[in-house]
Amino acid sequence: MIVTRFAPSPTGYLHTGHAYSALVAAEAARAAGGRFLLRIEDIDATRCRPAFEAAIYEDLAWLGLAWESPVRRQSEHFGDYRAALARLDAMGLTYPCFCTRKEIAAEVAASAGAPHGPDGPLYPGTCRRLDAAERASRIAAGEPYALRLDMARAIARTGPLTMAESGLRMPAAPAVFGDVVLARKDVPASYHLAVTVDDALQGVTLVTRGEDLLPASFIHRLLQDLLGLPEPAYRHHPLLTGPDGRRLAKRDGAEALRDVKARGVSAADLRARLGFAASP
Ligand code: GLU
Numbered sequence: 001m002i003v004t005r006f007a008p009s010p011t012g013y014l015h016t017g018h019a020y021s022a023l024v025a026a027e028a029a030r031a032a033g034g035r036f037l038l039r040i041e042d043i044d045a046t047r048c049r050p051a052f053e054a055a056i057y058e059d060l061a062w063l064g065l066a067w068e069s070p071v072r073r074q075s076e077h078f079g080d081y082r083a084a085l086a087r088l089d090a091m092g093l094t095y096p097c098f099c100t101r102k103e104i105a106a107e108v109a110a111s112a113g114a115p116h117g118p119d120g121p122l123y124p125g126t127c128r129r130l131d132a133a134e135r136a137s138r139i140a141a142g143e144p145y146a147l148r149l150d151m152a153r154a155i156a157r158t159g160p161l162t163m164a165e166s167g168l169r170m171p172a173a174p175a176v177f178g179d180v181v182l183a184r185k186d187v188p189a190s191y192h193l194a195v196t197v198d199d200a201l202q203g204v205t206l207v208t209r210g211e212d213l214l215p216a217s218f219i220h221r222l223l224q225d226l227l228g229l230p231e232p233a234y235r236h237h238p239l240l241t242g243p244d245g246r247r248l249a250k251r252d253g254a255e256a257l258r259d260v261k262a263r264g265v266s267a268a269d270l271r272a273r274l275g276f277a278a279s280p
Contacts, residue, residue, distance in 0.1 A: 004208055093226065
């Protein structure tokens with residue numbers, strides 16, 4: 001049984017790029033007689049808004065999509081992420097990181113040729129080198145900390161990994177990200193941890209999302225292997241681009257679905273324009 005999902009964050013209105021992504025997931029499930037799920041990725045309480053979540057349901061229904069209930073909202077499942085963190089900690093693969101963004105930026109700037117990954121400069125490993133006594137005293141003093149994955153140790157444990165991408169096996173090489181954050185200072189989870197745990201708990205067998213997230217899937221494969229979670233197949237789809245050839249993004253003013261609708265475009269027209277059957 002194919003199980004797919006669309007997993008938006010309620011930090012703004014869905015635009016046509018999101019519609020394309022949602023349709024890819026829903027169509028993959030429909031074509032295979034499978035199930036389509038919707039998940040609300042709302043771990044970041046400072047950026048998420050109830051009005052945007054309500055708009056997600058409205059806009060997707062307008063687009064002709066139907067999803068299973070109840071919808072999983074990540075903010076209601078911090079216990080699941082804490083349990084995963086505890087397992088990784090028990091394996092000796094996480095460490096507290098007290099650094100501020102500013103400190104990390106200063107350290108990166110001070111070291112010539114600091115390595116960069118897909119998301120920018122790699123964490124220089126400052127807090128990985130703290131000893132147990134210093135960690136304990138800073139935690140006891142109430143200093144806020146994130147939890148990072150010790151990438152080198154994690155990879156040493158799993159050995160080389162591969163993933164199923166669009167029907168082919170390819171290497172999954174998460175080392176390029178360095179010691180990623182698994183739990184933020186303000187939230188007991190991060191995107192990478194929550195998405196990996198949720199896809200497994202929800203029984204997702206086919207993860208579809210934009211190709212900009214292909215390298216992120218390397219991290220998810222690693223976490224699946226470490227946590228003994230099932231391995232889904234992946235299909236990273238091309239990103240829609242605007243007339244200028246640049247990818248559609250909220251910050252570049254990609255047109256919100258509600259504005260498309262307000263212009264009098266029907267959902268059937270939009271679906272057809274995006275290359276899908278006009279009716280679900
Ligand atoms: N919440 C993520 C986003 O909106 C989901 C990406 C994913 O499918 O994993 O980009």
